[in-house]
Amino acid sequence: QWHYPFENKEKIDAGQAYPADFIAEGVDQTRGWFYTLHAIATMVFDSVAYKNVVSNGLVLDKKGQKMSKRLGNGVDPFATLEQYGPDATRWYMISNAQPWDNLKFDTEGIVEVQRKFFGTLHNTYNFLALYAAIDGFTGDEPFIPVANRPEIDRWVLSRLHSLIQQVDTGYGELEPTRVARAIQSFAIDELSNWHVRLSRRRFWKGSMSAEKLSAYQTLHECLRAVAVMASPIAPFYADQLHRDLTGSEESVHLATFPTSDASVIDVELEARMALAQQISSQVLSLRKREGIRVRQPLRRILLPALGDRVAERIEKVDAIIRSEVNIKEITLIRDAGDSEVTIVKKVKPDFKAMGPRFGKRMKAIAAAVSALDADSIALLEKDGSIEVDPQDGQGIAQVDLADVEVLTEDIPGWLVSSAGGVTVALDITLDDSLRAEGLARELVNRVQNERKDAGLEVTDRIELVVSAAPEIESVLKENLAYIAQETLADEVLWKELRGGEQIQLSEGATVALAVTKKH
Numbered sequence: 001q002w003h004y005p006f007e008n009k010e011k012i013d014a015g016q017a018y019p020a021d022f023i024a025e026g027v028d029q030t031r032g033w034f035y036t037l038h039a040i041a042t043m044v045f046d047s048v049a050y051k052n053v054v055s056n057g058l059v060l061d062k063k064g065q066k067m068s069k070r071l072g073n074g075v076d077p078f079a080t081l082e083q084y085g086p087d088a089t090r091w092y093m094i095s096n097a098q099p100w101d102n103l104k105f106d107t108e109g110i111v112e113v114q115r116k117f118f119g120t121l122h123n124t125y126n127f128l129a130l131y132a133a134i135d136g137f138t139g140d141e142p143f144i145p146v147a148n149r150p151e152i153d154r155w156v157l158s159r160l161h162s163l164i165q166q167v168d169t170g171y172g173e174l175e176p177t178r179v180a181r182a183i184q185s186f187a188i189d190e191l192s193n194w195h196v197r198l199s200r201r202r203f204w205k206g207s208m209s210a211e212k213l214s215a216y217q218t219l220h221e222c223l224r225a226v227a228v229m230a231s232p233i234a235p236f237y238a239d240q241l242h243r244d245l246t247g248s249e250e251s252v253h254l255a256t257f258p259t260s261d262a263s264v265i266d267v268e269l270e271a272r273m274a275l276a277q278q279i280s281s282q283v284l285s286l287r288k289r290e291g292i293r294v295r296q297p298l299r300r301i302l303l304p305a306l307g308d309r310v311a312e313r314i315e316k317v318d319a320i321i322r323s324e325v326n327i328k329e330i331t332l333i334r335d336a337g338d339s340e341v342t343i344v345k346k347v348k349p350d351f352k353a354m355g356p357r358f359g360k361r362m363k364a365i366a367a368a369v370s371a372l373d374a375d376s377i378a379l380l381e382k383d384g385s386i387e388v389d390p391q392d393g394q395g396i397a398q399v400d401l402a403d404v405e406v407l408t409e410d411i412p413g414w415l416v417s418s419a420g421g422v423t424v425a426l427d428i429t430l431d432d433s434l435r436a437e438g439l440a441r442e443l444v445n446r447v448q449n450e451r452k453d454a455g456l457e458v459t460d461r462i463e464l465v466v467s468a469a470p471e472i473e474s475v476l477k478e479n480l481a482y483i484a485q486e487t488l489a490d491e492v493l494w495k496e497l498r499g500g501e502q503i504q505l506s507e508g509a510t511v512a513l514a515v516t517k518k519h
Helices: 009-013 027-045 077-084 086-096 107-135 151-172 176-204 210-230 235-246 267-290 308-316 318-325 351-370 374-383 432-453 470-477 480-487
Strands: 020-026 050-056 298-304 327-333 345-349 385-388 397-400 404-408 414-419 422-427 462-468 489-494 503-506 509-517
Touching: 020 027, 027 050, 077 086, 077 107, 086 107, 086 176, 086 235, 107 176, 107 210, 107 235, 151 176, 151 210, 151 267, 176 210, 176 318, 210 235, 267 298, 267 308, 267 318, 267 414, 267 422, 308 318, 308 327, 318 327, 345 351, 345 374, 351 385, 351 397, 374 385, 374 404, 404 414, 432 462, 432 470, 432 480, 432 503, 432 509, 462 470, 462 480, 470 480, 470 509, 480 489
Parallel strands: 020 050, 298 327, 462 489
Antiparallel strands: 298 422, 345 404, 385 397, 414 422, 462 509, 503 509
């Protein structure tokens, strides 16, 4: 490729461009091209031809069979690229399996990548662009030091710089699958589903302030870094995203690769935010299991605190958890005897995890694990491991939390979940106040849908007319200020709307709505 010795002779002779960093070919080239290049290089230069081999696996059909004309299971690559695009196809293939492993190719996987990864990135950028246009954010504003930014911004920037380390190492070690999965997880789970969702009000409300500017600068920096890091795998999409973010025609492929700043990485902040994410995930799973919408506020959750450090972390992310899962209160249980609710736990051995570790001892160790009492289970969750004495005469064995599944039993009026050493008890009892607030939130959701269907801008003020039965009207009026604030309604009128479509808020509660833009 260097056209040696007719061109670039000095680079080859000086070792600047030779041996090659890596070569990528199919595994069938082991005795062909791989060997031949080394043989020629040894004879001519007394050197190897390349430093690393990326031996590509085979692309199989979705059932794992080799593609062939006889089976009629081949996939036309050009038709695939035409339909799904090269970036989504490449990202799917790289993120789904290591290049040296065989890949079970399924176009449904490309569709999922389009929706989950590229769709999420696209929506996140559109969110930034929409509110940046409203507030006049250009990216040229005075830089707010990271130390002066709100905790949620410091957290996502810490995660970003941790990601930069992972990605730089992954590319350097020729591990593109690890890179793609890390970038995808950050973009979906941390940037979009956590940082943006928890920061939405900062973009929505008020004029440009230091807190709002911090939100803009943080999201802009994260998206720009993701564009550069993703560009080797998704060159076309990343280039467009980078140009949109910078307002420049300079290609992302000419941009400087981001460098990780160790001073921005806060391990403790990342740990407590990860705890907040885990607790929130467990509570949301309990809501889903019981069919309780997130818009319906609940009274509280109980959290047994496994030590002072965990308790301190929970207290610092208390507001984030309450906002994310829509509950009023978090109660920490430091002593099980002080709780009004007794949480019953038992341990179930995970034979798939224990088998490779303990071999023939697994059955005896599993029996010892199943016999653990409440105090021992609490110690296992707190320390992450525990020593047991199986009745096999072979001595003590250490069992890790990953070797077992901690099960909990629901209590009347409560739902209980335990995962990764964290136990959550959710109070699902509803009183009139909680029901009223839940109904108001449902109304706000329906009004926002009406605003969107009417083509209103996010800043447009409205007049809202609500037609409801007297008992429903009375309940909704308990949260009238909240309804007006959230829907940007200067006026909320309660009167009959003849012929208006009835919209269901909850079982047995319907209203008719009219939304009019205020001039």
